[in-house]
Amino acid sequence: METNTQNKGETLVEVKNLVKYFPVRAGLLQRVVNQVKAVDDVSFVVKKGETLGLVGESGCGKTTVGRSMLRLIEPTSGSVSFQGKDVLALKGKELKDVRRDMQIIFQDPYASLDPRVPIGESVMEGLHIHRIGTPRERMDIMLETLKKVGLEDYHARRYPHEFSGGQRQRIGIARALALRPSFIICDEPVSALDVSIQSQVLNILKDLQKEFGLTYLFIAHNLSVVEHVSDRVAVMYLGKMVELTTREELYRNPMHPYTQALMSAIPVPNPRLKRQRIVLKGDVPSPLNPPKGCRFHPRCPVAVEKCSQEEPQFLEVSPEHWVACWLAK
Amino acid sequence: MTTHTPTGDNSLLGETVAMRKIGRLERFLGPENYRVLMGMFKTPASIMGFSLIVFFVIIALAAPVIAPPLNPNDPYKIPRDGFKADPQPMGSPWNRNQPPLPFWWKPIMKTDQWVHIFGTSQGQYDVFYGVIWGTRTAFTTGMIVVISTFLIGVVIGSVSAYYGGVVDNILMRIVDIMLTLPFLLAALILAAVLTPKIGRSLVPSILALITFGWMGYARIVRGDILSTKERDYVMAARVIGVKDSRILFRHILPNAIFPTLVLASLAIGDVVLSFAALSFLGIGTEIGYADWGQVLSFARNWIISLNQYWYIVVWPGLTLVLFVMGWNLLGDALRDVLDPRMRGKT
Numbered sequence: 001m002e003t004n005t006q007n008k009g010e011t012l013v014e015v016k017n018l019v020k021y022f023p024v025r026a027g028l029l030q031r032v033v034n035q036v037k038a039v040d041d042v043s044f045v046v047k048k049g050e051t052l053g054l055v056g057e058s059g060c061g062k063t064t065v066g067r068s069m070l071r072l073i074e075p076t077s078g079s080v081s082f083q084g085k086d087v088l089a090l091k092g093k094e095l096k097d098v099r100r101d102m103q104i105i106f107q108d109p110y111a112s113l114d115p116r117v118p119i120g121e122s123v124m125e126g127l128h129i130h131r132i133g134t135p136r137e138r139m140d141i142m143l144e145t146l147k148k149v150g151l152e153d154y155h156a157r158r159y160p161h162e163f164s165g166g167q168r169q170r171i172g173i174a175r176a177l178a179l180r181p182s183f184i185i186c187d188e189p190v191s192a193l194d195v196s197i198q199s200q201v202l203n204i205l206k207d208l209q210k211e212f213g214l215t216y217l218f219i220a221h222n223l224s225v226v227e228h229v230s231d232r233v234a235v236m237y238l239g240k241m242v243e244l245t246t247r248e249e250l251y252r253n254p255m256h257p258y259t260q261a262l263m264s265a266i267p268v269p270n271p272r273l274k275r276q277r278i279v280l281k282g283d284v285p286s287p288l289n290p291p292k293g294c295r296f297h298p299r300c301p302v303a304v305e306k307c308s309q310e311e312p313q314f315l316e317v318s319p320e321h322w323v324a325c326w327l328a329k
Numbered sequence: 330m331t332t333h334t335p336t337g338d339n340s341l342l343g344e345t346v347a348m349r350k351i352g353r354l355e356r357f358l359g360p361e362n363y364r365v366l367m368g369m370f371k372t373p374a375s376i377m378g379f380s381l382i383v384f385f386v387i388i389a390l391a392a393p394v395i396a397p398p399l400n401p402n403d404p405y406k407i408p409r410d411g412f413k414a415d416p417q418p419m420g421s422p423w424n425r426n427q428p429p430l431p432f433w434w435k436p437i438m439k440t441d442q443w444v445h446i447f448g449t450s451q452g453q454y455d456v457f458y459g460v461i462w463g464t465r466t467a468f469t470t471g472m473i474v475v476i477s478t479f480l481i482g483v484v485i486g487s488v489s490a491y492y493g494g495v496v497d498n499i500l501m502r503i504v505d506i507m508l509t510l511p512f513l514l515a516a517l518i519l520a521a522v523l524t525p526k527i528g529r530s531l532v533p534s535i536l537a538l539i540t541f542g543w544m545g546y547a548r549i550v551r552g553d554i555l556s557t558k559e560r561d562y563v564m565a566a567r568v569i570g571v572k573d574s575r576i577l578f579r580h581i582l583p584n585a586i587f588p589t590l591v592l593a594s595l596a597i598g599d600v601v602l603s604f605a606a607l608s609f610l611g612i613g614t615e616i617g618y619a620d621w622g623q624v625l626s627f628a629r630n631w632i633i634s635l636n637q638y639w640y641i642v643v644w645p646g647l648t649l650v651l652f653v654m655g656w657n658l659l660g661d662a663l664r665d666v667l668d669p670r671m672r673g674k675t
Contacts, residue, residue, distance in 0.1 A: 106564070
């Protein structure tokens with residue numbers, strides 16, 4: 001969001017060469033016969049106070065990146081450093097401590113709250129686990145956090161099924177916020193909500209970011225939403241990062257052919273406006289067997305010989321604009 | 330935070346909506362137990378199931394009053410009115426070994442003569458006494474077997490799902506192998522083998538039914554835990570830093586256990602039925618012990634003349650059917666009530 005200029009440049013999270021292969025087992029002995037290359041060598045940094053949007057179509061590995069950073073999925077290799085600590089190497093107490101600072105908001109508000117626990121307890125659980133304050137103080141923090149997301153005291157004793165989708169998503173935000181983290185991964189937090197509630201939740205996230213100086217990794221597949229919330233945007237395709245730049249630059253001057261295709265697909269409200277639409281041929285190839293060379297080349301409208309042979313590097317072609325394409329200059 | 334009042338919030342409604350009155354019973358039981366109890370009285374089927382079980386509980390508790398034993402130290406021995414083979418009809422008077430007269434008999438019948446209400450079976454065993462005291466046996470065996478199999482199944486299923494990998498594979502293959510055995514036959518053989526070692530009592534049959542009865546629970550608990558542990562709220566708990574054991578006991582098991590609990594409540598009837606089947610075949614308790622299977626087994630030799638001696642089959646059989654039906658109806662009602670999505674809909 002545009003107001004966070006004072007902290008710009010300071011790195012909070014750095015992901016380096018993150019790889020996650022899911023083994024495919026088969027047969028009586030459950031031997032590994034193949035691997036789903038969900039995330040293949042992804043690197044990026046998240047700067048303090050910013051919102052980094054992460055976009056890509058379903059199955060491209062966005063969620064796997066997010067969950068690997070929190071160790072909800074153990075990545076195959078790579079490193080994630082948070083405030084200088086290597087998250088992937090931490091164990092026990094140290095891991096628990098770093099968890100206070102890194103939280104997540106889930107996509108499906110109906111699956112992200114334990115149906116048997118009153119929501120106040122869900123929000124308080126982290127405080128209890130980390131032994132923050134007395135029970136009385138925890139209760140106060142919980143109620144205050146609920147208020148921050150627009151819920152009242154008496155809601156705390158209710159069960160998740162008594163709330164609407166938008167309310168539940170706000171409860172999910174309150175749970176993530178209760179520990180007062182500095183970094184929150186928003187894993188498609190609004191894609192399960194209808195449009196009027198989406199803006200409500202996005203505004204809450206924005207307000208909280210200002211108030212608590214939060215840093216977001218905002219995973220989404222809706223480009224309009226990403227444009228609304230992000231300072232910088234990263235685009236993923238089939239387990240690879242293809243483009244990463246500031247929001248203005250990306251929406252004005254997308255360099256990767258895949259990003260260009262995505263941009264041309266954003267719906268515009270004016271039905272008479274004639275636009276050049278780039279329609280991609282075919283389907284996303286299987287991550288079991290990604291294409292050689294550039295992963296996008298079988299569907300790329302401008303692919304050349306070299307694209308099917310050699311994999312392009314993820315390079316900074318102009319200041320703050322990283323692209324993985326042979327044709328980008 | 331800026332002044333941001335979200336829409337879709339019902340904080341304004343809270344003041345105006347009339348509050349539901351909370352009765353004394355609800356205050357006493359707490360909202361959760363009250364809801365479960367009320368759920369038991371929602372449909373005719375659940376009312377019937379609940380009434381049947383309450384009826385049997387009363388019979389079991391009041392057995393010494395309904396049918397006083399001949400020897401209070403050994404009440405499960407059915408008193409015999411002589412040793413004649415032929416069953417005696419309903420209402421025939423006691424001649425020998427008459428147990429004390431129950432207090433309710435004289436005011437109703439205006440006589441001091443205690444009779445065989447349901448007749449006598451082969452060997453002059455009193456059918457009424459067997460049915461009444463058999464209720465206690467049914468509850469004892471049903472509860473012991475169901476609770477034991479439930480606990481064994483839940484522990485094995487949880488361990489299997491929690492550790493996964495090799496442990497899971499080994500445990501589940503054991504379950505597979507045991508599930509291939511025909512249940513009643515396997516239980517029959519084990520009980521028959523155990524009986525000479527342990528002696529004739531309830532124990533061999535109970536052990537046999539436990540040994541071959543836990544696999545279903547293990548399977549279901551494992552499956553439910555596996556699906557529950559991938560839910561987002563479990564992930565959220567891990568991100569917060571909750572310990573694995575707390576996640577298992579607080580977030581996974583409470584959400585995964587309910588299908589198994591319903592299965593268990595339905596199983597009490599089945600267990601009692603299987604136990605009766607073993608007794609009917611002569612496995613387990615000593616002859617003359619008050620259990621329904623045994624009372625039924627006395628009718629084995631009289632099957633061809635049941636038009637004359639129908640009462641030696643119908644009364645214990647009917648009791649058994651009603652007992653099993655009660656648990657099945659109750660289990661169905663329980664399934665509806667314990668489903669969290671049904672909360673607040675009573």
